[in-house]
Amino acid sequence: MSEQTSFTWLPFFNEMLTVICNQYDPQTLVPIFKQIFPKQKDEEIQGIKTDFKEIDPLTFIACFNRNETKENRIAFCKTAKEILHLNAPVPADFDGIPAFNNQKTWFLQYSYLRGKEDCTILWNFAKQRVSSHPITEEEMTQILSLKQIGLVKICSFLFICFPTTYYPVDSNSCTFLGLQKEDTFTFFDQLQKVAKEKYPNLKPYELSYRAWQQNNSPEHSPVTTDKNTFWAVNSIWDGHDQIEDFKNQEIWVDGWGNINDKRDALLLSQVQIGDIFVVLSSSTKGTGHNTPFTRIKAVGRVIAKNTWFSFSVKWIKTTFHDIADIAPYRGITICKMKEDPILDYVKRTLTKALNSLVFPLNQILYGPPGTGKTYHTITKAVEIIDGQISPDYTEAKKRFDELKAKGQIKFITFHQNYSYEDFMVGIRPDLQNGQISYKLYEGPFKQIADRAKSDPINNYVMIIDEINRGNISKIFGELITLIETDKRAGNKHALSAPLLYQNQEFSVPNNLYIIGTMNTADKSIALVDIALRRRFVFEEMMPKxxxxxxxxxxxxxxxxxxxxxxxxxxxxxxxxxxxxxxxxxxxxxxxxxxxxxxxxxxxxxxxxxxxxxxxxxxxxxxxxxxxxxxxxxxxxxxxxxxxxxxxxxxxxxxxx
Structure with a gap:
């Protein structure tokens, strides 16, 4: 996180909610609210401003987190600390908090729009959270039924008051997790589980901040090996190799900077988000240590500057061969790489891995009919394989057909009767000379996966049109787990599973991309199998x-x-x-x-x-x-x- 980011706000709102729920009620909280926010007024008749007669904890806390200047928000918190006699320090930052829309801050509607029990429902919801009761579907459904309260809004409140328990469901976090937001308890529950599974080492507030950084940086811009700046960096300091900690925490830290030695400060200041870090060490080996070599340990992309000497890094690849007879980076902590055999090797080896930053391994294009979903699968498939695409669709389609003929692209369509045996492997009858025998049939996914395994240098693409029309659990079987990014062959949590009809273990390679299309007029995204939604990034395509x-x-x-x-x-x-x-x-x-x-x-x-x-x-x-x-x-x-x-x-x- 940034040098100024210490998440000073974490205890403040939690204590504020606890004090409010234990010491106040809808009427006695009103004068406190008026003191801090004198400009906020109710309306008993449309357009006629009047003072509040009741207020709820959710609206009270949301008003501290409107899209105001940092100085104003700190001033509000300072006043609240004095009036409510809070022990927590006044926040010095609000990093990671999704700000409320100034026009949609209130949970409690104007009096003339307000239901008789609205304020009571909001108070009960807040008190249940202070008492550490788990959220029930009935509770969430009830509060979502109130006017102007959606899932993003209610989860922002939960996150602000319980930043180590609840994850927000704002657009940044959903994009970061590869989920498509819905206003349902099921989605709320799903996001909490997916966030914990994908990022077990990140607290909700850390994930929220990381999601904001990613969405507001050029990290998602296309990566090309000829345009990105490559930096050779070291991982050995303090007598130890820090590489495993770097990979686990998704960071890189300059060893000198870690002890406040600024000898690398000028170079570190030149590192930009989107640059590539190549962690390596150059040394010698053999008799008399006369043979130089370079060992590459990991390559990653800078996604955020945390301090002047520390960076958040998306590690792309961590397995390389040693490069013999060359050791140009001995004794360095960080330096800009020059054109040499090491950089050439990294670029050649990395093309596929760099693509994975821009192209999710599993993605679904969804939207109404006629929005160009199938059209875009063609351009995306070519771009994934070639790393670039002609702006002319005719050329892209020509290249698509070439790649399809070579077996690098397969295009299939799911339907209600499609099965695992059609998709993966099965037994089919074979009629020869009037005699029926049974043969093992390998489906399109098994075929392209085997090709991708035997050709790790190139990317392969499986396109599944109308993916929502098939019975996902019936078609994918064990593949639903094996296609996950971290479960792919060679990754941290790689898995394999025995195939039906074949006595062999099967895994899904990292260079096989899956693109699905989904017509939302046939089935709402809310009805899509959760197992599918957890494993695919969804990209909405709407009429233009x-x-x-x-x-x-x-x-x-x-x-x-x-x-x-x-x-x-x-x-x-x-x-x-x-x-x-x-x-x-x-x-x-x-x-x-x-x-x-x-x-x-x-x-x-x-x-x-x-x-x-x-x-x-x-x-x-x-x-x-x-x-x-x-x-x-x-x-x-x-x-x-x-x-x-x-x-x-x-x-x-x-x-x-």
Whole structure:
């Protein structure tokens, strides 16, 4: 963590909540709140400000953690310490705390919007936490049912008051853990478990801070061996080799800096986030120690500067061969690497490992139909294998087909009847000369995994289209564990398992990437097998109106946005229409064809048996619960304009 980051806030809010819950109630806490936050007002009638008559602990504590300046937040805490007679020191930092949106800070709504029991529910929730009672699904569901309270908000409160117990579920933390947020108790419980499993040595507040650092640094930018700065660094100081501690704690520390000797300070100041650390030692061996050699112990990427001499590092690779007959880095603690056989070897060996920082080994592209999921699997697969991609899709597709023909890419589609025997290995009947025999069949995953194992220099990609349509546990079997990053062959917790029908152990290699696609109109992400969600990084792909252009005077982007907003309002965002249906369409005739041949069948399916809702989505086109025929694309725009005009007129009447 940074030189100024000592997490001074950790005991403060925990003590504050304990004092509030033990010594105050909804009415007696009000004067304390008014003293600290005099500008905060309630509304008993919309727009008419008034003083609070009751307040809850969650809103009280959230107000200290609004998106304010650090100085203001410290001043609020100082006042609270004096009034509440807290023992904890006033925080000097708020590192790791996800700040509340200033417009959505309160848990307790204005009086005119507030339910009769809302304040009581919030107080009970706080008191249960102070009493160390585990959170139940019933409790979480009840508090999430209150207006303007989502899972991110309630978990931010839990994290602030119990920073060693609860992990936040803000976007930084979810991205860091490779999870897609949902407002459910199941997801809350899942995230707490996944965080502990993936980072057992990180406290929740450390993970939150690390997630923020990662999301706000160039750590996720593409890595190329010809553009990143490489540093040779040492791991031996204080009489010991620190490499194992470095790897376990995901850090690198300059030995001189550790004893406050600043001889390396100038070089250390030049290290940038995204640079590559090559931990090595150069020495001699053999008779008379006349034979030089260099031993590379680990290579990692700098993801954060902690102090002037300490860095957070994502270790990429830790297994190398010794390099004989060369020892150019003897006696160094840190220096910038030059072009030499060692750097050349590192770059050649590292290309695959560097890619793993940018491309998750397991990822799923999900979104409504027509948002380009399958399109992007093609470009991603080529980029994973080649390390670069042509901006021209035609060239990318040509390269994709070449790699597929070579066996470096496999493309399959899951369906309800797909099985482990189809995917991995099984027994199939074979008819020869009227005689039936049974042969061992190796499925596409077994085939590409074996190829990847025999060719560790290159990357391989398995694309699974419609991954959510298959029965995951039935298809993957033991693979659901073996595909995990740390369980892959050669990694820290590598595992293998015996295959069905074959008396041999099987493991999944590190150079095999899995890309899945998922149509959310078929199945919400909330319904996806948790085992799958824990092991895959999910990337959302939504409709993009900005990729469309007007067609012959028809405002396609505007109409497209309005259509999807209606669908979102009436169903949800997972059933929107994707932009790819309209890409490349340049005439109204083409748009008309797309609407009647592609879009309308989808809408009819979405609103089957609900013609009144269908008429809201495409206003003016329903008659006797049936779609009018022979309507032009211009009619669509005219109806949209009429709808907007009517809406504006109604709004003006209301304002008048």
């Amino acid at each position: 109106a900005d990729l469309l252009n007007p067609v012959e005077g028809f405002n396609l982007p505007k109409w497209f946005s309005q259509l999807n907003q209606k669908i979102t309002d009436l169903i949800d965002k997972d059933h929107q229409i994707g932009h790819s249906y309209f890409i490349g369409k340049t005439t109204k005739e083409e748009l008309h064809h797309v609407f009647y041949q592609c879009i309308l069948p989808l809408l009819n399916e979405y609103f089957y048996g609900e013609p009144e809702k269908l008429s809201q989505v495409i206003p003016g086109f329903m008659e006797n619960n049936k779609l009018k025929s022979k309507l032009s694309i211009d009619d669509f725009m005219q109806a949209l304009n009429q709808k907007e005009a009517a809406s504006n007129e109604q709004q003006n009447d209301n304002e008048g």
